[in-house]
Amino acid sequence: MSLPLQQLEELSLIHWPALNTEYMDGWKLRMSNGYTKRANCISTIQSSSKQLDVNIAACELKYMSIKQPTIFKLTPFSEPQLDETLDKLNYDLIEPSLMLTMSLEQLSKQPPQPALNDSAAIELCIKEHISLKWLEHYCELSGVDRALIPTMIDMIAAMPGKLMLASCSINGEIAALAMAVVDQGYVGIYDVITAEAYRNQGLCSYLLWSLLNECKPYASNSYLAVVAANEPAKRVYAKLGYQEAYTYWYRVKP
Incomplete structure (x- = not known):
């Protein structure tokens, strides 16, 4: 029996684990010494409760402290306003990908x-x-x-x-x-x-x-x-x- 797609996304994160994960208002900040984007990004499956710009700024500070770029992973399960907000903040959209x-x-x-x-x-x-x-x-x-x-x-x-x-x-x-x-x-x-x-x-x-x-x-x-x-x-x-x-x-x- 196949999983609902959001649960499949969660499983794919478990299967490709980050060495360190911090949780912030529903988001997962994944860090693995820079090896692969998916293990060094902010997973946004869960919606945040605070203002997006506040949480984005906090993520930037965290990744800046470990000298890594701030990378967000966007999926159909991310809150709808997040991609638009990141675009307005001049975040580059890279590597559109497919889950098969x-x-x-x-x-x-x-x-x-x-x-x-x-x-x-x-x-x-x-x-x-x-x-x-x-x-x-x-x-x-x-x-x-x-x-x-x-x-x-x-x-x-x-x-x-x-x-x-x-x-x-x-x-x-x-x-x-x-x-x-x-x-x-x-x-x-x-x-x-x-x-x-x-x-x-x-x-x-x-x-x-x-x-x-x-x-x-x-x-x-x-x-x-x-x-x-x-x-x-x-x-x-x-x-x-x-x-x-x-x-x-x-x-x-x-």
Whole structure:
């Protein structure tokens, strides 16, 4: 049974935990040493009771004190006046994104076949524990600073439920990665990346199908987020069966 969308948004925050969270008048101020916007933003699912400009100013002071930008995450569940207020305060709107969902019953019985040459030997590996090697490979493919690995480890250690770190190698070379968090009947998919040399060859579809298939004994639904402008990723997810559930975006103080 699928969750109401606001509860799904709340679950996605739990699955991607901040290292430190402070509560202010219904908002959650999430802080994680600057690693990812979603773990370093103000979640505005709950409406505030005070004047918006007062609370916004208090958020700015807090993030200024830790030398991080003030970032608000806006969803359909945020109070309607907040986005307009932030716009008037010259906050930039960045990364309009989509939350996608699917029932794992929709997953095809057969895996997608990557379009690789006959000499390509594919090896799939799924670990159910924190892997330093996986994190190092992710930093290498994504460009994330390796100095953030301790923060990444702490965040993963705080994740509830079952962790699955999937990797796909071609002839011994890491070609694609993805993370799954399985909890409360849902599979949250994070950190999906394919090496540039292996993009547009169906490898990501194969990896995600394999990962989701491994999760089926523990969950019945899945969700993932994608930047709205990322058309190649959206095509991959649509072929697997994901559909748009709602949109969200960030407002960042310049």
